[in-house]
Amino acid sequence: MNAPDRYEKFVVPDGLKKVAYERDTKVPNAATFTLQREDHTMGNLIRMQLHRDKHVMFSGYKIPHPLEYRMLIKVQTDGSKTPIEAADGALKDLQDELNDIREQFVKEAERQQPEAMIF
């Protein structure tokens, strides 16, 4: 009866930003990103990618409440780049990585069954 609509899980409501950025006031070079309608899929992925960055001192993610579809990522850098730059870099790296995975999968699939592939 008062159940929320099922699509609320993945549709960002009007007036809410997909990504919100807030600087941490107590810790230098730190910030929190609030991502609406994202879960562990992107949370863990971005966190691990940030860990591969030399200039990132800390990165972690949390989902504050299981019924609220938002995810927080906290990033602290060493000062040579801003948290935004770090997140931007991590996402771009991920895209390159996924492109390569895609390419190699197509190559391998074509090797396996050269006639049947339709992508």
Place this chain on the structure above:
Amino acid sequence: MICGPDLSQHTSTVTSANIYMGLGIDNSWSQEQFEEDFSIHINSIDEHDIEFDMRHVDPSIANAVRRILISEVPTMAIEHVFFVNNTSIITEEVLAHRLGLVPIKVDPALFEDKTNECSPNERNTVVLKLKVDCKRQGEEIINEKVYSGQLQWLPEGSEMPEETTCRFARSQAGAIPGGVDLVHDNILLAKMRPGQSIELEAHCIKGVGSEHAKWSPVGTAWYRLHPELEVLQAITGLMADEIVALCPGLFVMEGSGEQRQAKVTSARGNEMQLEKVRRLLSEEEWAKYLQLRKRKEHFIFTIQSTGALAPETLFMRAVDKLADKCDTLLGRL
């Protein structure tokens, strides 16, 4: 990773690019290094299933792909069912739920998402019809069992647009190559007795698994790590006899007489035997001879499609979806 009898050790991956700085090793991200290391090898592929090895990726990527396969790659499934007549014993809501779970063989990429505001049309809806009457014909009862194969595709759209508000501007017949079909024709939907009948129209829309599992394109998708069995100390004599007898296939005997020694063939492909070894590891006498390990960067990925899309297409769509998500976030950052 070392798998002990009751606890696994060294399970986490590297969590900082600076972790080996003291040793002069820089393990920060490098696309060149990734492209050099990364590899994919398909072990088996058929209409529904695929198994492939994916090496040198972070578990977060493998897991993201798995999660997206299960819950975010769209398919078409029956969402609205309009009953004209139902005198069978199965109630409308139960039958409607059963219909929803029937996999439909049509490419969802040909359709648009249907939001609550937009009315059903030829770009976002597939209409199916089911009309069965159970009758006695001599000794035989016809249509005693209703199967999914009796669902008929209506490319011209709903036959009762007044009630369903579904109006097609033009036929779907040419727009969908291969037409709409069911993956399985033999799913039992309902049972009837003579004189009973079911008449309904089922409308399929596009959706994702996170909204309802009926839209999940996979039966399941999973990965496991490549197993390794390490012999720490040579196993000889009576112990060798025992282990070869216990785990045939996993261990073979080499040499004879006093020189005989048990050797591991291959941990992969002998998973049943590995479980026996895992149990043996809790016994002190064996723990010093054997160690069960898993390669943290070697994923054996399996995708079981429900049949709507080919498994290799599913993987591609999952990777594309993941790239899309990165794109959206980059755009909003």
